[in-house]
Amino acid sequence: MPVNKKNYTEIKSYTEANNCTLVAVSKIKPAEDISEMYTLGQRDFGENYVQELMEKQTSLPASINWHFIGHLQSNKVKYIAPFVHLIHGVDSEKLLKEINKQAQKNDRVVNCLLQVHIAKEETKFGLDENELEELILKIKEENYPGVNVEGLMGMASFSDDTEIIKKEFRFLNDLYEKCKSQLPTFKHLSMGMSGDYKVAISEGSNMIRVGSLLFGARN
Numbered sequence: 001m002p003v004n005k006k007n008y009t010e011i012k013s014y015t016e017a018n019n020c021t022l023v024a025v026s027k028i029k030p031a032e033d034i035s036e037m038y039t040l041g042q043r044d045f046g047e048n049y050v051q052e053l054m055e056k057q058t059s060l061p062a063s064i065n066w067h068f069i070g071h072l073q074s075n076k077v078k079y080i081a082p083f084v085h086l087i088h089g090v091d092s093e094k095l096l097k098e099i100n101k102q103a104q105k106n107d108r109v110v111n112c113l114l115q116v117h118i119a120k121e122e123t124k125f126g127l128d129e130n131e132l133e134e135l136i137l138k139i140k141e142e143n144y145p146g147v148n149v150e151g152l153m154g155m156a157s158f159s160d161d162t163e164i165i166k167k168e169f170r171f172l173n174d175l176y177e178k179c180k181s182q183l184p185t186f187k188h189l190s191m192g193m194s195g196d197y198k199v200a201i202s203e204g205s206n207m208i209r210v211g212s213l214l215f216g217a218r219n
């Protein structure tokens with residue numbers, strides 16, 4: 001299915017007007033769809049699966065900023081460490097340490113976001129408030145040279161109730177501001193997807209991850 005150019009133009013200008021970065025989530029979609037959006041000027045793309053990301057990275061332009069937005073297993077970090085632009089889903093010290101190690105092996109500093117669990121659903125990954133606090137302390141102590149922790153990422157509940165979503169985003173924004181006062185590297189708050197990106201931006205998001213509105217529904 002071709003890229004939805006009308007939605008792309010709309011969302012792109014909306015994000016630009018709000019100083020927000022648009023990450024086009026291309027998971028499960030073919031490389032041709034990414035190429036098409038690349039010719040429209042898009043450079044930031046998000047993927048959820050390591051194998052799929054590796055295949056796309058080798059066949060597409062080197063100037064693409066690849067965002068890893070899925071759940072990352074420590075044993076797979078080595079495959080994306082050479083080229084990944086930003087890892088959104090860091091939710092343990094173990095994973096952060098492995099990214100630090102693999103980044104240094106590649107003479108790189110890898111940008112990361114800490115994932116916070118803000119939704120009601122049990123199934124979603126992420127740190128709770130206390131775990132986040134502990135991890136921030138560790139980062140300040142250890143000063144991992146291979147990672148640059150740039151902010152937070154979160155996903156709101158699957159809900160039609162805007163008030164619930166708004167509350168969850170507001171909570172994440174409060175945490176973001178708190179952490180930012182402790183870590184000067186903080187600059188990204190990644191929250192908002194196809195269904196809730198406007199609410200997210202109104203609650204302080206400066207990076208949204210949008211898939212289905214741009215590439216069509218995934219099966």
Ligand SMILES: *Cc1c(COP(=O)(O)O)cnc(C)c1O
Nearest residue numbers: 025069193194195209210211212
């Ligand atoms: C798939 C996915 C998205 C995009 O979802 P859409 O509803 O298609 O916009 C955003 N963030 C994460 C973490 C995802 O897994």
